[in-house]
Amino acid sequence: MGNLNTLFENNKNWSQQIQLDDPQFFTRLANQQNPKYLWIGCSDSRVPANELVGLMPGEVFVHRNVANLVNHTDFNCLSVIQYAIEALKIEEIIVCGHYRCGGIHEAMENSCKGLVNNWLRHVQDIEFLHKSFLESVDDQTEKYDRLCELNIIEQVRNVCRTTPAGSAWDEEKSLTVHGWIYNLSNGLLHDLGVSVSGKEEIMPVTDRGIEAVYARKERFHG
Ligand code: CO
Numbered sequence: 001m002g003n004l005n006t007l008f009e010n011n012k013n014w015s016q017q018i019q020l021d022d023p024q025f026f027t028r029l030a031n032q033q034n035p036k037y038l039w040i041g042c043s044d045s046r047v048p049a050n051e052l053v054g055l056m057p058g059e060v061f062v063h064r065n066v067a068n069l070v071n072h073t074d075f076n077c078l079s080v081i082q083y084a085i086e087a088l089k090i091e092e093i094i095v096c097g098h099y100r101c102g103g104i105h106e107a108m109e110n111s112c113k114g115l116v117n118n119w120l121r122h123v124q125d126i127e128f129l130h131k132s133f134l135e136s137v138d139d140q141t142e143k144y145d146r147l148c149e150l151n152i153i154e155q156v157r158n159v160c161r162t163t164p165a166g167s168a169w170d171e172e173k174s175l176t177v178h179g180w181i182y183n184l185s186n187g188l189l190h191d192l193g194v195s196v197s198g199k200e201e202i203m204p205v206t207d208r209g210i211e212a213v214y215a216r217k218e219r220f221h222g
Contacts, residue, residue, distance in 0.1 A: 035061040038084040038093045040077070040159065042068045047098050047182050052189065061088060067103030067151065068095060069122050070158040082164040091174045093159055096189070097152040098182040104148050123147075126154050133214050141219045149192060149213045152179045153206050156194050160202045169199050179209065 018025050038061045039049040049055075049062045063080040070077055084090040097104075106116070107123035127134060130150050137143040156179040159165055168175045179194040194209035196202050 029058045033058050033061075033088070035059055035084075035088060035090060036092060037061065038063070038081070038088075038090045039096060040064070040068055040070060040080075040093065040155070041096045042066065042098055042101055042103065044098060044101065046184055047096070049096070052182065052187065061090060066116065066119060067101055067107070067123055068097045068155060069119070069151075070095070070155045070162070071122055072158065072162070078162060078164070081159065081162050085164045085168050085173075085175065091176065093165075093175070093177045094180055095152055095155045095159060095178065096180045096182055097148055097155070098184060099145055099148050100184050101148050101151075104151060105144060108144060108147055123151060126151050129154070130210075139219065142217070145219060146213055146216065149181055149216070150210065152181055152192055153194050153209045153213065155179070156196060156209075157202060157206050160196050160199070160206075166199065 015026070035058060037055075037059070041047055041049055041062070041064045043064045043066050049060055049064070050057070053060070061080070061084050063077055065074075065077065070081075072078070081093070084093065103116075103120055104123055105111075107120040108127065110124075127147060130147075134143055134147065137146060156177050159177045165175060165177065174197075176195050176197045179192040181190050181192060182188070183190065192209055193212065194206050196205050
């Protein structure tokens with residue numbers, strides 16, 4: 001427990017600092033949250049949602065899991081999406097993955113063990129879906145980078161096909177789902193250009209995104 005005391009000290013300092021800048025900050029926030037964005041990201045400690053887009057508490061609704069996956073039987077993630085759209089009236093959903101994602105690597109190397117193996121099977125399904133392309137990439141780093149990108153685009157598709165997203169579009173509510181990737185090496189985000197704003201856009205927009213990934217030759221890490 002000794003080491004955790006530092007966290008409480010940090011917390012006290014953080015709270016004081018925020019109130020110095022804005023004395024009403026916590027009172028205001030305690031009454032209502034009004035985030036404009038839903039962030040679906042990886043649990044990786046190096047990819048903190050708020051910090052890397054410079055947002056304060058109250059400004060981004062967050063769901064994170066290993067390898068930023070959106071599965072149609074994951075009621076945790078689905079509930080977050082529903083709450084974001086229906087209760088918080090969020091109109092922008094960001095699926096943000098990152099290069100050097102450990103989950104993607106484990107799936108690619110087939111080296112994951114135990115329970116997490118089952119979770120990462122979803123990534124292996126994506127690998128299988130893009131098998132011929134991935135087999136054509138000789139460089140392992142490039143292959144790893146491409147799979148990180150493809151995973152994000154597939155998760156954008158998954159978000160778009162959830163019932164809450166479908167209902168929002170049926171009701172002609174404004175809703176856009178984006179796919180971004182974060183580069184650990186320079187702290188920068190890159191938009192994969194797969195922003196979907198309606199049911200009819202899902203396949204054409206994400207297909208174009210996948211073609212762009214297939215054509216990409218860059219290596220983003222190493
Ligand atoms: Co990760």
